[in-house]
Amino acid sequence: MNAFSTRLSQTTRSLGWLRSGATGMLLIASLLFARYSWEIPLAVTAERSLYDLRAVATAPRVAQDPRIVLVTYTDETLAATAKRSPLDRAILAKALTALDGMGAKSIGIDILIDQAQPEDQQLIDAFRAMKTPTYLAFASHNTNNANMRDWQEQFLSNFQRSIAGGAVHPASVFFLPDLDGTMRSWPEQPRSLPPLLSNAMTGAPESLRNYNRAIAYRLAQDASRPVFTKLPIDLLANPDVAMALKDQIAGRYVLIGGDIIDTDQFATPMTWYIDKATDSNGVPLEDRPRNGQTIGLEVHAHMLAQLLDGRWKQAMPDTAIWACALLVVLAGALTALSGLPVWGVALFVLAQGALFASLPVGAEMIGLDTQTLPQFGWGVGWVIAFLAAGSAARALSGEQRRFAQSALGKYLPRDIAAEILRNPDSLSLTGEKRPIYVVFTDLEGFTKLSHAIEPEMVATLLNRYLDMLSDVVLGQGGTIDKFVGDAVVAFWGAPIAREDDGARAVAAALAMHEAGERFRAEAPEGVPAIGKTRVGIHYGEAIVGNFGGEGRIQYTALGDAMNTAARLESANKQTKTNVLASGELVARAGVPIFRPLGRVVLRGRATPISIWEPVPNLLAEKRTAFAHKVDAAVRGDATARADLERDSINHPDDAPLRNLVYRLEHEAEGGYFVLD
Template identity: 60%
Template sequence: MSKRTARIVRQVGAPRLIASALVLLIGVLVARFSWEVPLISDAERALYDFRLMLTTDRAEQDPRILLVTYTDDTLINTQVRSPLDRKILADALRNLDKMGAKAIAIDIIVDQPTPNDDYLVDAFRSMKTPTYLAFTSAATNGRFIEQRQEDFLRDFQSKIRTTAVHPTSIEIETDNDGVVRNWPKQPKTLPPLLARAVTGAADNFDDYHRGVRFRLPAYQDRPVFSKLPIDLIANPDTAALMTDQVKGRYVLIGGDLLDLDLFETPMKKITGERTIGLEVHATMLAQLLDGVQYSGIPPGSTWAVALLVIIAGTLTALLDARPWRMAVLMVGQAIFFVALPFYLQWHGIDTQYLPAFGWGIGWLLAYSSVGATARAVGSQQRRFAQSALGKYLPRDIASEILRDPDRLALHGEKREIFVVFTDLEGFTKLSHAIEPEMVAFLLNKYLDTLSETVLRYGGTIDKFVGDAVVAFWGAPISRPDDGERAARAAWAMYEAGEAFRKDVPEGVPAIGRTRVGLHWGEAIVGNFGGEGRIQYTALGDSMNTAARLESANKPLNTKVLASRAAVERSGLDWWRPLGRITLRGRSTPVEIFEPVPESTAEERAYLAKLLERIDAGDESAFDELESLALTNVRDAALANLVYRLQHIEPGGSYDLG
């Protein structure tokens, strides 16, 4: 490998090497700082959430925590929505105080007056159970509370403060994408966070700001935290029945309301639902009670792995090995770099800010940049020849070019070619009526089918324009039977389109016909696009004429249209004439023909003779043509011919405008 590397350095030259070095540097930076790069950071968060889901424990119902919630039924029963009814809260607190709760935390902001405030104050002041009421400030939560609300809240807190009643912070921190992943930072201006407050001395969590340990229920019908509506607790008769579910537990009171205080968590990808804020606090409380803290990523390790990734991609690109060995090596590297974050997360290391997606991008940048530099060692002609092979050239032409790359011109040259242009009727409208995945499936299948047809008849695929296929015969290598190949391919592409439209999945609306245009003429053929983006293509009026012939099928009710120039050089006798038209944007009339392989030579000759007589001004010939059209009522193209001839002078041309 060292000899190969030395050869590359000599042959590539300094500019390309400098460019490769810059790409490698970018790869290192992306592999290290991908969490800070827009868009890439979104992918990193998605991967982190995926890792978290796969490594999340399935838990039995937690016997230490009970959620008591205002529900939408509570709002209906109390006929109070905002602020939440405080009388029912006061009644619930009085009952809970008798039921032996270990501690009570209330995730409700009392930030404006209601008629029941004195009743609630009396309830708080009578509490013997440690009780914590939510507090926040305009400085830390300005989107949801104003200074006047904070002032009211502070005054209310001072009224209820006893040795058993205290304020608690209910801050929940979300990332830039609105998802809760971490414990919030603890501002000095706020009281202890709810989870820390209700447990008392929990100093080891004071500075914890890493991942929340989410859990999933072991059984679908038993959530991780049991939940009771506040209505049951507020009613003395039903509350007495709930004593066993309250005694010795941390009771968290808050809302479980539609579209209120809901948060997205990584678990949404599994549950499909957002999580109420009260349950987020319960999750953090359970994590604190279990003493589970994720470890951070060791300092400097991200730099080390980023460099390792770039080295791996570089060495892989330079390795001269058999394909199966290269495949094994690349798969092995992929498994290692993909599995490492999962391994770390599984073993208690918080892999947030671990640039796992950035590793992949860095590896690809290193591999592609060094590989491109290595592949640059070779002849320009060989590279051009290779770029035209594969799916765009038939096999015999590709073989000739490989033997003699000079056959594929590196510049434009004038050639006489047969051009075929196709279009799938109504596909753009159809694409708006079905799912994007189905659009991609149908379009790829359709283009594959038509591409195979072109190559089977020895054509060169020029380009795809949406659902349109452009192909030509006569370049880069011409053959004596190019005209026949092109004509048969044009008809075969129409038939392939008919087979395709009959074989679509259920539920897909009807697909239109494939329309085809065929023309022969001069074009400039060669490689165009510049050194950085090269395409072997044809340019010129013949390409435009073929495209306009394809478009003319729609107003003329035809399927395949060919110009006289193409017909005369096709070597086939299956054509019937359809008069003269002036294509859109053109001034020179074109004689057009349609392939009718199913008709007899006598039928085609009879129609050609009728048109000659009509051009000569023979009115009886027009009557015969009308009679022929009436006899063949399903022949829409023939009926259209009669219509056009009615609107032009003998020997004239119908203008498609």
């Protein structure tokens, strides 16, 4: 957690508080949109459309329902009776009398008797004679003030009291479409109203008054056979025809209402997505030109069928909706931060799109009410999160580029700096263990020299000297670790490793010594003699990265490899060499220019190592012969040691050889010499 907090703090500072705050606000906005888009204007329209699409896609295709039959007033009925509103009640009375003797389970009437008509007594007599459980539509001004006035409610209540005590009971026909006029859910069932028509007809428990989730619409399996059988009420009102229809009535739930153009019609989820050749009940539109809408009586029939089937939709858990919203936002942000190529991002986005498109459909298929699942909100939330994270990533990348240019431009070779600019992640911003080639230099006697001349001259000389050695390091592709007074520490193999790093490091070590010699020769008049530049070079593991804490970051290497290179540089003075390398370096560099100088224990160390001197001007066969001779001498061969001693006498100017002979003569038990 502390590491995360630190990284977050560093990222915030890199982006700036304003940009970080804006990014955070956008991510929060994307999460809220992905969660609450069903409650956001305009977005809810898209959500409803997507819900309708998946509701239709998952709606069961069924054969004609044998349990429910619709008895309807049609436009032809209205023409024959010369009445449109209120509907002719004499036909209703005759149909009810016929139906009462046909064995229907129950009868539901979706017709409001809300004003007087001459046929009222005939209808009252028919109601009082009913033996079949019958439920007559009721509505109130309080719940439906757009269509029911107080005087209409008063008439309806008085009418229903006039037929009370028999088989006829009031039932609510209150519908509550969504704001776009579409019937998607069961309506509220206020306690001030009697049970809903479908509930009353089936004797559903009182607890179902609380169900207000999705209506489980069904579609016709065969367009020529609608989900529900429809019979014109004219046929049942005709005694000569009615009894011939008994088999279609017996044992069924009968719903009576209007199937009239422009009256009591509702849009449903199927309105815009079903085959436009038929309506939602499978009836050809040329016979029912209602633009795919569904009459209220059919909505009652779908709810009645749902109740009989027990297909109750379960609410989506709020935790699941939040989890999905969070997943969408994370997916959008991670996609922006993935660093994938364009084709990889495209595949990633397609996979996410397939997942987030299938989740709501799958939820709908297993019986969840997905009206609260924000599928459109997911898409918008994903886009906002993608743009916010992508913008922040680009800004952070720009900061990293500027960091690489300003902090490392003077310490890295051009090709490595260019690679870091192309790929900032190649520069570790923490630390990692890497095998590297380390070069450590020192200018002999410079501290004493600095006390003998003016400070201004010290600065001039030191800057020139360091410039000369830095040019060598950068020219050979190395990384300048640090300057310690007149000492230069450099390494190869990080932040980017190359196959020829070893050869580059060796070449740099030789060139740095030579640059030091030129510096000595070009010293201004009046400056005391300047000492030699000595170099130590080693290969080993180190921790490489940015160190220094929050306030001051330095790209550097830490570890034993650095210390060993420093000890090798110091050992030059005692071994009479200018450049001294370890056996590990010689084994890995692949540069055959070294001759062995025995085994020593470096100052401050306990373990002996082999040391080597680069002699690029010595012929290869002579280097090989010399190496064999030294190897034998180190193993205690007296002849080899005597040969080396004669060689040192014959070459009095070879101080490193003379020192080797001395060390062989005075080595400690175990075959090595301990340096001071």
